[in-house]
Amino acid sequence: MTTVQENTLNDTDTDTGVDTDTGDAAPARARAWWRSATIYQVYTRSFADSNGDGIGDLPGVRAKLPYLAALGVDALWFNPWYPSPMADAGYDIADYRDIEPAFGTLADADALIAQAHARGIRIIVDIVPNHCSDRHRWFLQAVDSEPGSRERSRFWFRPGRGEDGSQPPNDWRSIFGGPAWTRLTASDGTPGEWYLHLFAPEQPDLNWSSPDVRAEFEDVLRFWFDRGADGIRIDSAALVTKDPDLPDLSSNPDPHPYEDRDDVHEIYRAWRAVAESYGGDRALIGELWIPDAERFARYFRPDELHSAFNFPYLCSAWDAAQLRSVIEQTLAVHARVDAPATWVLSNHDVDRHVSRYGRSDTSFGLDRREHGRPVDVGLGTRRARAAAMLTFALPGAAYVYQGDELGLWEVENIPADLRQDPIWRRTGGSDPGRDGCRVPLPWSGAAPPFGFSPDGAPADPWLPQPPAWSGLTVEAEDGDLRSMLELYRAALRIRRQDPALGDGTLTWMPSGESVLDFLRDGRFRCVANLSPTDIALPPHEDVLLQSTDLAEGLLPPDATVWLRVAD
Ligand code: GLC
Ligand code: CA
Secondary structure, three states: OOOOOOOOOOEEOOOOOEOOOOHHHHHHHHHOHOOOOOOEOOOHHHHOOOOOOOOOOOOHHOOHHHHHHOOOEEEEEEEEOOOOOOOOOOOOOOOOOOOOOOOOOOOHHHHHHHHHHOOEEEEEEEEEOOEOOOOOOOHHHHHHHHOOOOOHHOOOOOOOOOOOOOOOOOOOEEEOOOOOOEEEEOOHHHHHEEEOOOOOOOEEEEOOOHHHHHHHHHHHHHHHOOOOOEEEEOOOOOHOOOOOOOOOHHHHHOOOOOOOOOOOOHHHHHHHHHHHOOOEEEEOEEOOOOOOOHHHHHOOOOOOOOOOEEEEEEEEOOOOHHHHHHHHHHHHHHOOOOOOOOOOOOOOOOOOOHHHHOOOOOOOOEEEEEOOOOHHHHHHHHHHHHHHHHHHHOOEEEEOOOHHHHHOOOOOOOOHHHOOHHHHOOOOOOOOOOOOHHOOOOOOOOOOOOOOOOOOOOOOOOOOHHHHHHHHHHHHOOOOOOHHHHHHHHHHHHHHHHOOOOOOOOOEOOOOEEEEEEOOOOEEEEEEEEEOOOOOOOOOOOOEEEOOOOOOOOEEOHHHHEOOOOO
């Protein structure tokens, strides 16, 4: 059984019902919750199924709030939970102001927000501004309207090229494979205009030069802030604005016609003003895959976003020199703009890190999911433990993707007919896609559905769970001090209690090349050994936590230790 851990950090804020640091010494910005939070990503579809239809839902999440509170997380980020035809697992939104019926109702969301707040857990909702669903009322209206109409101006409709307009308006490719344009066909079979979709055809791109689009999204933000959302995760945040000339990419246009354009910042300035009108502690968090550190930092100017995901850290190989350079660069970039760094190892778009770290090439790229290569799960798990402790010791906020805390690995053998990711379909299977990191969580029992669905549920989980996960259920790991779950609980307990952790700075200590050794606030020291040999520990008063047993006082390879050291 898990026990509910009291959130003793702060007092209750009357506005959102969530604890807020009321210390008066530091400026408000330095005290904000999102600078230090541990944020748990809930992929609702795969979290817990309350009614046995094989699909996770909001009542399922509510029932597990005691588990999440005991884990010690500060906030939950929900992947899109809105009504959706699920052409891209909910990233094709048909209505931004309601809840997908398979997940529950708006009343379920309200209850979930209130119950999470009562436990001191904040809620982050996922907003997708780049595109909506082709079933969204706006797109349906646009299809029914004339070329040049206001209804069409909310999207990117263009005539085709060539004499009969049968060629797409430009050479852009969908990020999911295939062309980025689809042609409309009238009910009598007459071909019409083409529309742009950087992702699947069921995800038409919105045109942000339309005032309707801008006003609509600011209103959607208010809708969720009014319901108590504490933060917004902004999907594909850097892709949202387009060069209206839509130039061919083969003409090498500069600036890029849709990536990280200067005019995207106006949108987030307006959103920041909306967030600020709620008292200043509502966070805007961008999904930004931007390699250029200077360009990345521009999103955190004081009137824009609060933070973003750190993908270079996620993509880094399990290699001390690479990690150190990513960490240093991350801290330097964020320090300049006074934004908190964030650290993320996995999410719903990438191969789970137990598998990544168990391969011969431990780095990751969205364009190369290395399925089918040998994976040493034992080694990957050992490194995942060390990586979690490294992550939680770094300055700033940290993300946990559901199942990280159980040590789940990437499921690479999902039968083709059960796969759902449009990436798999649109690349003809050459890219395995993301289903392997989205398999429903194992909670209890010795066989699937592992308590994900209730006993005797009529439907199987929407993706099959590996029988070998019987040792990775919450029930199996609970109370086993060697389990990943107990390591996460212990690490997050220390992270919440020790003021040295979370927001702040670090000081590197001299170390061997394959070792990451740093101090936080003088007395907290983290040592991660990525070398192939045991290393001696520095002088210390206490060992607070270790990812692997110490070997006669030495730190073994692929292990991290947290130490209390003398002043
Ligand atoms: C983001 C999401 C991903 C989704 C895509 C299109 O990258 O994380 O899951 O498929 O945007 O919305
Ligand atoms: Ca369900």
